[in-house]
Amino acid sequence: MTSTAAEEALANSTDDASLARSIARSQEIEEQIQINPAQFRMLTGVRPTGNMHLGHYFGTMKSWQEIQDRGVETWILVADYQVITDRDGVGPIRERVLSLVADTLAVGVDPEKSTIFTHSAVPAQNQLMLPFLSLVTEAELHRNPTVKAELEATDGRAMSGLLLTYPVHQAADILFCQANLVPVGKDQLPHLEQARLIAQRFDKRYGRAVKEHPVFRRPEALLSSASSVLGLDGQKMSKSRGNTIELRMTADETAKAIKKAKTDADRVITYDPVNRPEVSNLLLLASLTSGRTPEEIAAEIGDGGAGTLKKVVTESVNDYFAPIRARREELVANEDYLLEVLHAGNARANDVANRTLDDVRTAMHMNY
Template identity: 80%
Template sequence: MTHTPEHETTTPTPAEEALANATNDASLARSLARSEEIRADLDVNPGRYRMLTGVRPTGNMHLGHYFGTMHSWRRIQDLGVDTWILVADYQVITDRDGVGPIRERVLSLVADTLAVGVDPERSTVFAHSAVPAANQLMLPFLSLVTESELHRNPTVKAELEATDGRAMSGLMLTYPVHQAADILFCQANLVPVGKDQLPHLEQARLIAQRFDKRYGRADKHRPVFRRPEALLSEAPLLLGLDGEKMSKSRHNTIELRMSADETAKALKKAKTDSDRVITYDPADRPEVSNLLMLASLCGAGTPEDIAARISDGGAGALKKLTTEAVNEFFAPIRARRAELAANEDYLREVLHGGNARACEVAEATLEDVRAAMHMNY
């Protein structure tokens, strides 16, 4: 049985209340409205923004990742936004005993990133284990948060509930602070997230605010850290092939690197239902509707139109159409990925170049932090 430690109770400040309520309806509505304002401004003023997004290399990237966030990376980059892609390798060990085949997974993630159109000449692709100055920010940042705040974070709470008696690691408990360091070290002010990640972004904003309030700086008009804002994903949530949440650990995904034959084999096993007439009904027929949505995202038409075309063709016809749509849509990405994966030296060159730029920016930020803390001896 898992026991939640008792924590001191104090009257929360307005900022702490904002963190605790980050996912309530009113806050979400504000975040959605602000996200739309930013989306419109990106077309007009891309130079105002530095975007950071990160992925943990715990397995191979799949279609959920692509339609959730990866598809937007090239568009944001091509608008002229300073784009940073974080390979979050240290975060692999937050809830695991080891890193697994980390080297292969990191290089695979770099190949996926470049295959979807990220240009290393215009974007920064880096691993945060290679940026010591960014990770050093964890120490002052940890002094700005309380244990009770960390335990209230939804990701930490979910992990604690899922441990089944296993003690949570210190790194898992401080996961929100590590994410804040990732965002703030490079002065990112735009972070693509799903609504479930809003509390993490609010934690980063709160840390930046507290740092400036506690330490300040001579130039009051230029705080040490920019305030990051959310760019909420517009993509619908895709289920896994078993009808559950799409997850690398559940092996219910279609990976970007899969061949056409492997994709067909995986989709043949996708869960549907016994009703032969195909209809788009996400509430009552989630598995069938999921395949319709996947085919739609791959350019086959609206889910309703696809369902009407299949009509009483049954699950077999649905899976065949979805397979054809997926394989046609991803064929050029997979071809480019195969070329990249065959050239490990180039992938390492891209990563080393990104690491060097990230280190340069992190050192400058750390110097600002030291100066504000009067630790620049």
């Protein structure tokens, strides 16, 4: 084995061991939530770059109400500043932010129990970027998987400073509100580790390393077990690909979208994600929205073909989302209420952010 191959093998084994530890710790946290949910503050965030779709819902949004209702203090960030990390402009940002607030409330998030807020409305949160940037190296930023992927995707185009420092901005999101729980997929674990590292380095550098009185709580991962829903073309669900079913769609719009979904030539419907990803994805959608297994649904359809499959999926999706869509329609019609919810969340976030920044200034001897 060459030295390069040996290094790669060692890195992979280390990553596997680290993932195994993260999974085990996430399971412990699930058990602790059952016993004492009040010990946790959860933060999650979404960039308002487009309309929320079923991939967002089953990937993360569905869990927001579940975590909230289990008694965990829940904070939901509308990451409006992060829209410009990889874009030349913000687009119809106001419309998208309010649409996201409506989606969040429609799926069951209670603004009396949860805090919904935006980046741009919390100055103290963003001010933490300055001391945090002094705690990381350029090499560390370039090694971050998201930054590396974006750099490769630019095809030589210069990366913005905001995109390069994206992991530090995420760390500020988590640490400013003293969140100690972040729901993530395994591919997002490096971002969480960066936040933990920044918190550790800050306390060490500025003399607050005493365990009883750290400036920042150490965030931990609640690993998602959600099923990954593909787009209607069998690729990753993405607005830019035009392969999504949006939460705001009507029943008729949903039917038209599913009718165009990609399948295959085999008339007998079977659940086989490896060999029949498009058909299996439609079965998964029907399963997630009906409570039955994909195999059961496939057996019922039998040799009914793609037409029957799409009819079953359409009915199941529309039935499941009907109450969410009805609630969303009411919310969208009352912009004043959406703004009221957002302003209240921003006020709460500012209160916490200002207290955290005061602690940071005190630790840095800048409290003058």
